[in-house]
Amino acid sequence: MLGFLxxxxxxxxxxxxxxxxxxxxxxxxxxxxxDRDVERIHGGGINxxxxxxxxxxxxxxxxxxxxxVLYDLENSSRQSYYTxxxxxxxxxxxxxxxxxxxxxxxxxxxxTGMFTSSSFDKTLKVWDTNTxxxxxxxxxxxxVYSHHMSPVSTKHCLxxxxxxxxxxxxxxxxxxxxxxxxxxxxxxxxxVSWSPRYDYILATASADSRVKLWDVRRASxxxxxxxxxxxxxxxxxxxANTAHNGKVNGLCFTSDGLHLLTVGTDNRMRLxxxxxxxxxxxxxxxxxxxxxxxxxxxxxxxxxxxxxxVPYGSTIAVYTVYSGEQITMLKGHYKTVDCCVFQSxxxxxxxxxxxxxxxxxxxxxYEPVPDDDETTTKSQLNPAFEDAWSxxxxxx
Amino acid sequence: MQLFPRGLFEDALPPIVLRSQxxxxxxxxxxxxxxLKELQEQGEIRIVQxxxxxxxxGIIFTEDYRTRVLKACDGRPYAGAVQKFLASVLPACGDLxxxxxxxxxxxxxxxSEITHLVNAGVLTVRDAGSWWLAVPGAGRFIKYFVKxxxxxxxxxxxxxxxELLLSELLGRRAxxxxxxxxxxxxxxxxxAQLVDCISTxxxxxxxxxxx
Numbered sequence: 001m002l003g004f005l006x007x008x009x010x011x012x013x014x015x016x017x018x019x020x021x022x023x024x025x026x027x028x029x030x031x032x033x034x035d036r037d038v039e040r041i042h043g044g045g046i047n048x049x050x051x052x053x054x055x056x057x058x059x060x061x062x063x064x065x066x067x068x069v070l071y072d073l074e075n076s077s078r079q080s081y082y083t084x085x086x087x088x089x090x091x092x093x094x095x096x097x098x099x100x101x102x103x104x105x106x107x108x109x110x111x112t113g114m115f116t117s118s119s120f121d122k123t124l125k126v127w128d129t130n131t132x133x134x135x136x137x138x139x140x141x142x143x144v145y146s147h148h149m150s151p152v153s154t155k156h157c158l159x160x161x162x163x164x165x166x167x168x169x170x171x172x173x174x175x176x177x178x179x180x181x182x183x184x185x186x187x188x189x190x191x192v193s194w195s196p197r198y199d200y201i202l203a204t205a206s207a208d209s210r211v212k213l214w215d216v217r218r219a220s221x222x223x224x225x226x227x228x229x230x231x232x233x234x235x236x237x238x239x240a241n242t243a244h245n246g247k248v249n250g251l252c253f254t255s256d257g258l259h260l261l262t263v264g265t266d267n268r269m270r271l272x273x274x275x276x277x278x279x280x281x282x283x284x285x286x287x288x289x290x291x292x293x294x295x296x297x298x299x300x301x302x303x304x305x306x307x308x309x310v311p312y313g314s315t316i317a318v319y320t321v322y323s324g325e326q327i328t329m330l331k332g333h334y335k336t337v338d339c340c341v342f343q344s345x346x347x348x349x350x351x352x353x354x355x356x357x358x359x360x361x362x363x364x365x366y367e368p369v370p371d372d373d374e375t376t377t378k379s380q381l382n383p384a385f386e387d388a389w390s391x392x393x394x395x396x
Numbered sequence: 397m398q399l400f401p402r403g404l405f406e407d408a409l410p411p412i413v414l415r416s417q418x419x420x421x422x423x424x425x426x427x428x429x430x431x432l433k434e435l436q437e438q439g440e441i442r443i444v445q446x447x448x449x450x451x452x453x454g455i456i457f458t459e460d461y462r463t464r465v466l467k468a469c470d471g472r473p474y475a476g477a478v479q480k481f482l483a484s485v486l487p488a489c490g491d492l493x494x495x496x497x498x499x500x501x502x503x504x505x506x507x508s509e510i511t512h513l514v515n516a517g518v519l520t521v522r523d524a525g526s527w528w529l530a531v532p533g534a535g536r537f538i539k540y541f542v543k544x545x546x547x548x549x550x551x552x553x554x555x556x557x558x559e560l561l562l563s564e565l566l567g568r569r570a571x572x573x574x575x576x577x578x579x580x581x582x583x584x585x586x587x588a589q590l591v592d593c594i595s596t597x598x599x600x601x602x603x604x605x606x607x
Contacts, residue, residue, distance in 0.1 A: 279431060281426065281429040282426045282429075283426045283428070283429050284417075284425075285589060286589040323424075323426060325424075325427060
């Protein structure tokens with residue numbers, strides 16, 4: 001660490017290297033910390049978490065009781081012990097609350113004035129954060145499993161919605177209606193994700209074991225169906241390509257958008273090259289996945305070798321993305337973990353599970369070196385805890 | 397490869413190794429996968445889908461596969477189709493599966509010839525119009541394999557605390573069901589992560605996972 005600092009100071013190394021090395025070291029030291037807590041508001045399991053991309057300060061959580069809560073993650077008190085408080089929440093007494101479980105919440109990518117939430121009650125609601133009212137509601141015929149809005153796009157405001165039907169719907173926020181439908185899957189769509197690199201590329205994952213990449217401007221259909229065996233690409237082969245041997249539950253692009261990670265109920269996680277759809281054959285081993293709906297996992301951002309955090313039963317497994325090595329399993333939840341998000345400014349991980357808790361995993365800091373001065377240690381001790389007996393034989 | 401009991405099948409089957417066994421021998425799985433892919437592209441080995449589990453792939457040397465298949469179909473009516481298949485398709489296409497259009501147009505097979513190939517056991521039906529590559533006569537192997545795997549797993553399950561030292565497991569007498577050899581199955585179980593491998597001061601311990 002000191003070597004990196006002096007190299008940066010003298011200009012021998014790029015400043016980015018120090019930042020990446022330190023981020024990686026912090027991610028490798030993630031653990032539960034007794035000083036950091038998230039206030040417990042939800043009465044049901046937590047299905048989804050999202051941290052706003054602008055400042056990394058506010059987090060939204062959606063639960064199976066239909067409640068949506070907004071937390072402030074920033075530690076503005078001077079003490080090390082800090083509970084992330086809920087700023088506001090859309091509880092069961094709100095007139096517009098979702099009737100059934102909230103499956104996905106997402107902040108508007110460009111500022112925190114708006115967020116979207118979709119739920120099993122077949123609606124996608126667009127909320128105004130300051131007044132906590134719904135600005136718009138989109139109704140669908142089937143339950144909504146997942147939705148996503150492009151984090152980089154400036155040319156369109158489309159929200160891709162995956163429902164129990166085989167068609168992916170694209171809703172336009174500017175006009176307030178569903179602008180197109182993408183056809184091609186045969187069963188329910190469990191996860192959708194826009195590419196963080198290109199405005200118009202969308203990936204969708206479905207229960208029919210297929211993952212398709214789409215360019216939404218093209219009228220003719222999907223670009224590629226991912227094939228786990230990397231067979232020859234020809235028109236006839238397309239129909240038999242499967243990305244996994246079971247339902248595909250979760251999708252996540254790496255932060256540069258060049259690779260895509262998918263998890264499926266065949267207990268495998270695969271890494272794909274997102275430009276040509278090739279399976280990079282990185283083997284992560286068995287990644288247990290029993291979820292019937294989507295699994296939300298996340299990738300770290302800003303480290304020298306990126307890490308992927310996947311909920312694995314009641315623990316979170318951490319793997320390096322490009323080599324497939326398992327780094328550690330983060331144990332702490334009592335029941336199945338459903339979602340996790342990574343805060344890249346402070347290298348913290350927040351995870352939500354069915355035991356109604358959100359846990360914060362913080363990089364373990366160095367223990368402060370105890371002072372040699374005796375006076376300082378004595379003054380820190382609360383008089384209630386001081387011993388009243390003396391070790392000398394005489395009464396004193 | 398030496399672990400495969402050839403005598404059992406009277407030389408009718410080529411030695412089959414499973415992908416999970418390769419994982420237990422090579423510590424890094426990604427490297428193992430990539431090397432297998434290279435060998436497959438060079439044409440040294442064929443990867444075959446074994447029917448019982450979509451994830452289990454058998455690996456066979458191409459030479460062994462070719463000699464066995466030819467011997468198996470000697471003198472039968474479909475010999476001609478099989479030879480044509482071996483000569484034209486195998487070197488050209490290194491995939492696990494074949495599609496209808498690929499077979500008829502690229503390689504010039506008629507439907508009757510494809511039926512011959514399925515009868516010979518070289519192709520197995522996957523979907524309407526697509527087939528997996530298969531080994532003729534592999535049914536017996538798969539039966540012994542599945543039974544043997546279950547038997548070895550139950551040996552670990554019945555142990556106290558559901559864990560066994562590797563040396564103790566290998567020292568035990570194999571039950572009658574296990575025809576392919578204990579070491580063969582143990583490599584497969586470790587590679588497929590059906591047991592957890594924990595290193596202790598007395599050697600490797602095999603423990604069943606929690607779930």
